[in-house]
Amino acid sequence: MEHWPIGVAILSVLLFLGVPIAFALAGVGLVGTASIIGWTPALSLLGSAFFDNGRDYSLSVLPLFLMMGNFVVQSGVAEDLYSSAYAWLRHRKGGLATATVIACGAFSSVCGSSMATAATMTRIALPSMRKFGYPDQLSTASIAAGGTLGILIPPSVILVFYGILTQQDIGKLFLAGIIPGVIGILFYSMAVRITLKVGNIDLPTEPKLPLRDRLRALRKTGGALALFTFVMGGIYLGVFTPTESAGMGAGGALLLVILSGKFTVNSMLVVLYDTMNTTAMMFFILFGALTFTNYVNLSGMTIDIQTFLSAFGDSRVSFILIILCIYLVLGCVLESLSMIMLTVPVFYPIAASMGIDLIWFGIFVVMVTEISYITPPVGMNAFVLRSVVPDVRLGTIFRGLGPFVAMDIVRVALLTLVPSMVLLLT
Amino acid sequence: ETLTVANWLPPSHPLVSDVIVPMTEQIAEATGGEVTANILPAPLGPPAAHFDFAVNGIADITFGVQGYNAGRFKTTNIAEVPFLGDSAEDISVAYWRTFEAMLADAGEYDDVKVLGVFTHGPGQVFLKDGDAAAAELLDGQKLRVGGGIVHEVASTLGAVPVEGPSSKAYELLSQGVADGILFPYESVNFFKLIPQLSVGVDVPGGLYNTSFYVVMNKAKWESLSPESQAAIDSVTGEALARMAGQMWDTVDAAGLAAMEGQVTVTTATDAQLAAWTESLSPVIDAKIAEVSETGIDGQAAYDMLMAEIEALAAE
Amino acid sequence: MSKPPSGNALSAVQTLGRSGVTLAIIGAIMLVAMMGLTVFDVIGRYLFNSPIKGAAELTEILLCAVIFLGLGAVSLREDHVTVDLLVDYMPAWVHPIRQVLTGLFSGVILCVVGWRLWVYADQIGGYNGSTTNLSIPIAPLGYFCAICTVVGALITVAIPLKRFFAPPTA
Ligand code: NA
Ligand code: NA
Numbered sequence: 001m002e003h004w005p006i007g008v009a010i011l012s013v014l015l016f017l018g019v020p021i022a023f024a025l026a027g028v029g030l031v032g033t034a035s036i037i038g039w040t041p042a043l044s045l046l047g048s049a050f051f052d053n054g055r056d057y058s059l060s061v062l063p064l065f066l067m068m069g070n071f072v073v074q075s076g077v078a079e080d081l082y083s084s085a086y087a088w089l090r091h092r093k094g095g096l097a098t099a100t101v102i103a104c105g106a107f108s109s110v111c112g113s114s115m116a117t118a119a120t121m122t123r124i125a126l127p128s129m130r131k132f133g134y135p136d137q138l139s140t141a142s143i144a145a146g147g148t149l150g151i152l153i154p155p156s157v158i159l160v161f162y163g164i165l166t167q168q169d170i171g172k173l174f175l176a177g178i179i180p181g182v183i184g185i186l187f188y189s190m191a192v193r194i195t196l197k198v199g200n201i202d203l204p205t206e207p208k209l210p211l212r213d214r215l216r217a218l219r220k221t222g223g224a225l226a227l228f229t230f231v232m233g234g235i236y237l238g239v240f241t242p243t244e245s246a247g248m249g250a251g252g253a254l255l256l257v258i259l260s261g262k263f264t265v266n267s268m269l270v271v272l273y274d275t276m277n278t279t280a281m282m283f284f285i286l287f288g289a290l291t292f293t294n295y296v297n298l299s300g301m302t303i304d305i306q307t308f309l310s311a312f313g314d315s316r317v318s319f320i321l322i323i324l325c326i327y328l329v330l331g332c333v334l335e336s337l338s339m340i341m342l343t344v345p346v347f348y349p350i351a352a353s354m355g356i357d358l359i360w361f362g363i364f365v366v367m368v369t370e371i372s373y374i375t376p377p378v379g380m381n382a383f384v385l386r387s388v389v390p391d392v393r394l395g396t397i398f399r400g401l402g403p404f405v406a407m408d409i410v411r412v413a414l415l416t417l418v419p420s421m422v423l424l425l426t
Numbered sequence: 427e428t429l430t431v432a433n434w435l436p437p438s439h440p441l442v443s444d445v446i447v448p449m450t451e452q453i454a455e456a457t458g459g460e461v462t463a464n465i466l467p468a469p470l471g472p473p474a475a476h477f478d479f480a481v482n483g484i485a486d487i488t489f490g491v492q493g494y495n496a497g498r499f500k501t502t503n504i505a506e507v508p509f510l511g512d513s514a515e516d517i518s519v520a521y522w523r524t525f526e527a528m529l530a531d532a533g534e535y536d537d538v539k540v541l542g543v544f545t546h547g548p549g550q551v552f553l554k555d556g557d558a559a560a561a562e563l564l565d566g567q568k569l570r571v572g573g574g575i576v577h578e579v580a581s582t583l584g585a586v587p588v589e590g591p592s593s594k595a596y597e598l599l600s601q602g603v604a605d606g607i608l609f610p611y612e613s614v615n616f617f618k619l620i621p622q623l624s625v626g627v628d629v630p631g632g633l634y635n636t637s638f639y640v641v642m643n644k645a646k647w648e649s650l651s652p653e654s655q656a657a658i659d660s661v662t663g664e665a666l667a668r669m670a671g672q673m674w675d676t677v678d679a680a681g682l683a684a685m686e687g688q689v690t691v692t693t694a695t696d697a698q699l700a701a702w703t704e705s706l707s708p709v710i711d712a713k714i715a716e717v718s719e720t721g722i723d724g725q726a727a728y729d730m731l732m733a734e735i736e737a738l739a740a741e
Numbered sequence: 742m743s744k745p746p747s748g749n750a751l752s753a754v755q756t757l758g759r760s761g762v763t764l765a766i767i768g769a770i771m772l773v774a775m776m777g778l779t780v781f782d783v784i785g786r787y788l789f790n791s792p793i794k795g796a797a798e799l800t801e802i803l804l805c806a807v808i809f810l811g812l813g814a815v816s817l818r819e820d821h822v823t824v825d826l827l828v829d830y831m832p833a834w835v836h837p838i839r840q841v842l843t844g845l846f847s848g849v850i851l852c853v854v855g856w857r858l859w860v861y862a863d864q865i866g867g868y869n870g871s872t873t874n875l876s877i878p879i880a881p882l883g884y885f886c887a888i889c890t891v892v893g894a895l896i897t898v899a900i901p902l903k904r905f906f907a908p909p910t911a
């Protein structure tokens with residue numbers, strides 16, 4: 001056993017003392033790495049982690065989707081969209097929260113990035129939900145949880161990555177992700193209801209609007225629908241890739257601002273300053289997380305896990321349970337893609353030797369990774385939300401996420417007991 | 427002594443399982459267990475950072491593609507130009523011999539101990555659809571390319587280069603943003619692109635190659651005993667280049683076999699070949715001139731490489 | 742940031758402060774350039790069969806510059822994300838000293854990062870590291886990031902210290 005558990009413990013203490021997440025991760029990562037490979041190489045690695053990962057083309061979607069979200073809000077289209085959704089759902093308790101879960105699922109399944117979804121949708125959804133009296137706890141949790149669905153619903157960068165890592169058919173993995181993704185949406189809608197029940201939250205409902213008024217409310221959604229069709233259509237017709245859809249979407253949203261007559265240099269500056277600010281916050285957390293991952297990687301954690309797993313013989317159920325626990329624990333401190341890179345090479349040969357279907361296993365791994373996005377203390381989606389709306393406490397977000405995490409665990413249990421639900425479409 | 431090997435590829439990649447892993451085993455065996463290796467389970471950074479990982483002692487042994495560090499290596503040009511040959515093994519062994527005899531003098535690798543340089547199998551043309559024998563096969567086709575020479579080859583042949591890392595190739599092709607790709611057989615198979623493609627054109631000699639390195643931290647190398655150094659030298663260098671070349675040839679053959687029934691592969695027509703040879707000849711000359719900028723005789727190195735490849739192919 | 746951006750009523754200077762406006766103008770140009778690169782690359786590729794050469798690597802450079810420039814903005818507003826789960830339950834007198842200590846910790850880490858970015862940029866400059874297709878030298882970007890990081894470090898340390906030593910009425 002190496003000293004990485006000590007590193008995890010020190011990190012947790014620093015985090016709870018209120019040290020900014022980015023620097024707690026980077027500091028513990030640096031000292032831990034230095035204790036393994038020496039100070040000079042560790043310092044070099046720190047420079048590389050901050051500079052090389054900042055020039056990653058596929059991460060350019062983050063600022064661009066953020067920009068799109070900010071423009072959509074600026075143009076007033078987001079508000080129109082939510083008032084029209086409200087017109088349709090005002091007689092249903094928590095209807096807007098459910099609608100938000102679905103919207104986040106749809107958006108993230110297209111853009112493929114959980115963090116980009118959380119960033120964009122917070123901008124779009126949160127102000128409107130506040131306007132209609134939804135408590136922050138429920139609104140932020142719906143957005144953070146809804147955003148995780150996209151890595152399961154195809155296209156999914158993480159599934160492509162898993163497919164290449166384990167040499168599985170990517171098409172089959174994509175098909176296998178659909179049913180668990182849809183179940184995820186259903187279960188999250190149930191989590192919304194549970195939140196309302198358990199939290200004893202009384203959301204005002206209004207009488208159902210006559211169909212004519214509801215249809216009239218749809219007229220206001222023209223701008224949002226046009227943008228959505230443009231981004232989705234562009235991807236499905238192959239005019240641009242999901243990565244490029246961020247830049248195209250931002251361009252389209254800017255056009256909406258101009259058409260709405262709300263374009264001023266002044267407001268543009270404020271919006272773009274905001275985008276830059278949030279981008280920096282997110283990336284520094286990412287750099288810190290990667291520095292910490294390097295420490296864990298060098299510390300031989302995977303060998304420890306392998307030894308630990310082999311001690312449990314060949315019972316499939318205990319293997320799955322242990323892996324679930326390992327991901328829940330690791331997901332508390334590691335960034336998700338690096339978690340997959342660290343663990344999947346260790347787990348999948350064992351899974352294969354136990355006769356576990358590797359397509360099913362990929363979906364399982366992605367689902368437990370989704371959970372790690374929304375669990376404290378390191379839950380990337382919660383951090384992203386918090387960096388977009390600093391006036392919401394992280395504690396509020398995590399408390400709101402409780403029922404969603406619980407439903408996630410139920411979903412994982414269901415798909416473990418009935419694996420055919422995953423493999424039905426493949 | 428345990429050497430840390432940095433790895434940015436999935437463990438299932440043949441470059442890891444069939445080259446790096448056997449290399450570490452051979453080092454352990456040759457040194458009688460004195461020097462063993464520990465391959466890291468996950469990457470410490472993006473592929474492009476790996477050469478400096480060895481320079482700075484972050485890991486003891488690293489491998490990668492010189493082309494990821496644009497501007498840094500000019501001598502790799504001679505091993506990446508079009509029409510070198512059909513066998514990665516021959517090209518790799520010839521490349522190593524040329525490297526030892528001439529290219530090392532350029533000083534590009536002075537900060538590290540070089541364990542091996544080698545190349546990938548020849549790059550071919552793959553398209554979603556089209557008439558393989560058409561004279562204007564590549565005209566206006568959007569081809570996914572990495573950086574460097576492939577980009578120049580694609581645009582010289584009239585294609586529209588679509589930039590993107592190889593990990594994005596699946597996305598670019600499946601979305602229809604790219605109409606095709608320039609890749610060796612192995613990579614098409616490894617990145618799961620076969621279902622996206624239907625036409626393959628085998629270009630004799632290949633349209634490009636990719637040069638790889640395996641290097642070791644210099645201080646770590648100097649800390650080893652002369653016996654260990656000699657033992658490591660005996661299983662790396664040309665032996666490593668040969669093993670890597672053989673591996674690429676094997677996986678290229680497997681990639682080609684996997685295409686059966688899904689991608690129709692034909693050999694480029696004489697007319698296509700003549701046209702491409704003519705338009706690519708200035709590209710080759712420019713690349714050789716770049717090698718000469720390092721102070722070594724680029725043309726002489728290229729001639730030596732071609733002569734060695736020819737000799738090896740005749741064996 | 743706590744309020745949704747509604748710059749119409751207030752001038753940008755009032756909302757962002759003077760140093761904020763300078764940062765905002767530079768950042769805005771870079772972000773719009775990033776967006777424009779994608780838009781014109783796609784339009785060029787789709788309509789005219791001529792994408793922008795090096796669009797991806799220009800995007801990478803702009804992304805990196807925006808991140809490190811943004812560090813200044815984050816530091817000015819003390820916007821770094823923290824875990825506030827326990828902090829909320831600590832007594833009020835703890836916070837000024839806690840903020841000085843976490844500020845110092847963050848500042849030290851940022852200084853180390855800035856120093857290493859400078860060293861790394863030097864190393865990249867040493868072998869003329871450049872981008873793949875346009876051969877833009879990378880080292881200057883590294884120096885820029887290093888400077889931004891050190892400036893960010895100074896701001897991060899200075900703000901809580903200033904508050905700590907300021908007269909309570911201020
Ligand atoms: Na998706
Ligand atoms: Na987590």
